[in-house]
Amino acid sequence: MTAVRTETPPPVVQPRKTWWRRPWVAPLALLVAAFLAYSVPPYLTLDPAQSRVPAPPGFAAHYGFLVAHILFGTIAIVGVILQVWPWLRRTHPVAHRRIGRVYVFGGAIPSALMALTIALFSPFGPAAGVLNVVAAVLWLGFTIAGFRAIRQRRYADHRRWMIRSFAMTMNTLLSRVYAPIAFITLGPYYSEAALFQAASTLSGTLSLLTLLLFSQWWLDRKPKPAIAR
Numbered sequence: 001m002t003a004v005r006t007e008t009p010p011p012v013v014q015p016r017k018t019w020w021r022r023p024w025v026a027p028l029a030l031l032v033a034a035f036l037a038y039s040v041p042p043y044l045t046l047d048p049a050q051s052r053v054p055a056p057p058g059f060a061a062h063y064g065f066l067v068a069h070i071l072f073g074t075i076a077i078v079g080v081i082l083q084v085w086p087w088l089r090r091t092h093p094v095a096h097r098r099i100g101r102v103y104v105f106g107g108a109i110p111s112a113l114m115a116l117t118i119a120l121f122s123p124f125g126p127a128a129g130v131l132n133v134v135a136a137v138l139w140l141g142f143t144i145a146g147f148r149a150i151r152q153r154r155y156a157d158h159r160r161w162m163i164r165s166f167a168m169t170m171n172t173l174l175s176r177v178y179a180p181i182a183f184i185t186l187g188p189y190y191s192e193a194a195l196f197q198a199a200s201t202l203s204g205t206l207s208l209l210t211l212l213l214f215s216q217w218w219l220d221r222k223p224k225p226a227i228a229r
């Protein structure tokens, strides 16, 4: 009688994609670099005359808060790009932890607190102001929830909250992408003065909704990595 081979073939291990093969890491980093190169330099001069945000009446410290928001925001957005880079997470877990702390305490939390303050005095009208308050509170909440989760070793929760925090870090960038579309679409319906407020509100709303929906879609679609399981 011939022996029947019952061995199952070894599972096929798919080679991990190298970072440059992942189609989104490099384009996202380039987009962030372009956004920072365009947005940040006027504020490095510390000259209020160069600000693209008009000073609102009744809040003398607005410019100081705005500059602080932008500097902490720069740390946050650079940090978060490194944090979502799968190669860095996989091969340098210690760097992931350290950059994570910088992102949370030297970027996202202070920048969100400053955003919350300046949003209350938004020169782009009350609707844009309320929208930014909501976005800043979500950014703060998601980041703190993500940090608490990792302190309590709830890895899957950490991943979920930090993907949402990442999405909120992209809020200003995406609203700048939507802004020209909002200006063109609303242009025929508003006077010049009202157009600025309406377009800021529309681009901010679209940005927030896109990022919330996108992050939820990403979480639902991507299989959980082994560490999160």
Ligand code: HEM
Pocket (backbone or CB within 6 Å): 039, 040, 051, 052, 053, 066, 069, 070, 071, 073, 074, 076, 077, 111, 115, 118, 119, 121, 122, 123, 124, 128, 132, 133, 135, 136, 139, 168, 169, 170, 171, 172, 173
């Ligand atoms: C949820 C996250 C964020 C919120 C809610 C937020 C909110 C704000 C607010 C309220 C302003 C003042 C303008 C206004 O009153 O409408 C502002 C301006 C600005 N923010 Fe943010 N921000 C966020 C994230 C970031 C990040 C991560 C950066 C990265 C550098 C950033 C960069 C800027 C810049 C450059 C300005 C000045 C406006 C300009 O020159 O175009 N923001 N942001």
